[in-house]
Amino acid sequence: MNTLSYGLLSLLTKNSRSGYELMQHIQPFWSAKHSQIYPLLAQLEQKGHVAFVHVPQSDKPDKKVYSITEQGKDALREWIAMPTDEPVTRDELALKVYCIGLVDKEQASKMLAVREVYYKKKKERFNLLMDKIQQESTKPLEQLEIEDDSFGKYVLVHKATMKVETDLLWCEWMREKLK
Amino acid sequence: MNTLSYGLLSLLTKNSRSGYELMQHIQPFWSAKHSQIYPLLAQLEQKGHVAFVHVPQSDKPDKKVYSITEQGKDALREWIAMPTDEPVTRDELALKVYCIGLVDKEQASKMLAVREVYYKKKKERFNLLMDKIQQESTKPLEQLEIEDDSFGKYVLVHKATMKVETDLLWCEWMREKLK
DNA sequence: TGTTTATATGTCAATAATGACATAAAGGAG
DNA sequence: CTCCTTTATGTCATTATTGACATATAAACA
Numbered sequence: 001m002n003t004l005s006y007g008l009l010s011l012l013t014k015n016s017r018s019g020y021e022l023m024q025h026i027q028p029f030w031s032a033k034h035s036q037i038y039p040l041l042a043q044l045e046q047k048g049h050v051a052f053v054h055v056p057q058s059d060k061p062d063k064k065v066y067s068i069t070e071q072g073k074d075a076l077r078e079w080i081a082m083p084t085d086e087p088v089t090r091d092e093l094a095l096k097v098y099c100i101g102l103v104d105k106e107q108a109s110k111m112l113a114v115r116e117v118y119y120k121k122k123k124e125r126f127n128l129l130m131d132k133i134q135q136e137s138t139k140p141l142e143q144l145e146i147e148d149d150s151f152g153k154y155v156l157v158h159k160a161t162m163k164v165e166t167d168l169l170w171c172e173w174m175r176e177k178l179k
Numbered sequence: 180m181n182t183l184s185y186g187l188l189s190l191l192t193k194n195s196r197s198g199y200e201l202m203q204h205i206q207p208f209w210s211a212k213h214s215q216i217y218p219l220l221a222q223l224e225q226k227g228h229v230a231f232v233h234v235p236q237s238d239k240p241d242k243k244v245y246s247i248t249e250q251g252k253d254a255l256r257e258w259i260a261m262p263t264d265e266p267v268t269r270d271e272l273a274l275k276v277y278c279i280g281l282v283d284k285e286q287a288s289k290m291l292a293v294r295e296v297y298y299k300k301k302k303e304r305f306n307l308l309m310d311k312i313q314q315e316s317t318k319p320l321e322q323l324e325i326e327d328d329s330f331g332k333y334v335l336v337h338k339a340t341m342k343v344e345t346d347l348l349w350c351e352w353m354r355e356k357l358k
Numbered sequence: 359t360g361t362t363t364a365t366a367t368g369t370c371a372a373t374a375a376t377g378a379c380a381t382a383a384a385g386g387a388g
Numbered sequence: 389c390t391c392c393t394t395t396a397t398g399t400c401a402t403t404a405t406t407g408a409c410a411t412a413t414a415a416a417c418a
Contacts (some may be wrong), residue, residue, distance in 0.1 A: 010274045081286070088270075096258070096263060097331055100325060170337070178325060182374095236383090
């Protein structure tokens, strides 16, 4: 089983979700397209790590809602105990910035501005996500502990927010340099 | 041509390097193994974007040192002008943290501690890299401008340092939560 | 009424990336 | 003298990931 499969199981420990929803919700932690996720869900179902039910919807197309099984949870616990792979980042912008001297300040500045907009939107989305987690939670987020259901989500959105704020700071610092 | 190919060209605008050296130096910006890099260099050579010379070494095995051609630089300028792909991050730790409630505080804390060590080593390496860039540069790093040769390296190592410091802060914050 | 957008699930060919295998030269440790 | 590590280059099978194609429902919009 690959890492994404465990990631899907991981999401399913909190909520039962359709493949489409899993695809949307895993993005902040692991980027993947639906064409990768649907086959993996079929595999997980064959192995007995997840089970699904058909859910008819009146306002939208019907969906298949997956839940994690006890077997799936056992697999997750084994996975957590294993050594964790190092994070992988691939950022085309970094490669471009390395040789940024090939173009003029204006072009460089525009490129950075596009990325800045991207980060700002991302930050906004994380703020909304944090609000949503607060609404779902019974206690203030700062008081959440490992046993609490929202703990994992909360600390990850906090991490993502810290990261995007750092990214924004760098963009602003860069644009100042390019003035 | 894929993004990594442009990345290799990008590195070659600063120094002529062997495939082995390129593999080492591209890691902070784009993780890739030598088995991916060597075939791409052969492709780039066929297209006339790079040229190489055999360099005999007495203390180490001989190597092939690649340089970027004018054609390669043109390709780079075209690439920079194109829309930039969004960054991709894949972090197994994040997926594990999402369902961290499945295990106890001790196990969770150990996992975070391993990652913290990883980040600390990384931070140390970036500090050394920054010193090296300063040594190669004629002016103080803060005064570097886009035209300067070390500008790209400098701003990227600064970015990487900011990132790893944020990651460390999160780790420490997490370990406090898990006490 | 036709068009676009979001939701929803799926397949499959092509590309990207890794891991294993292979070879070799040189230095250092034992 | 042998073993291990680093440097150095390469291939190839497998796996991971993407992008294109395909289909369908329902809402919103013109």
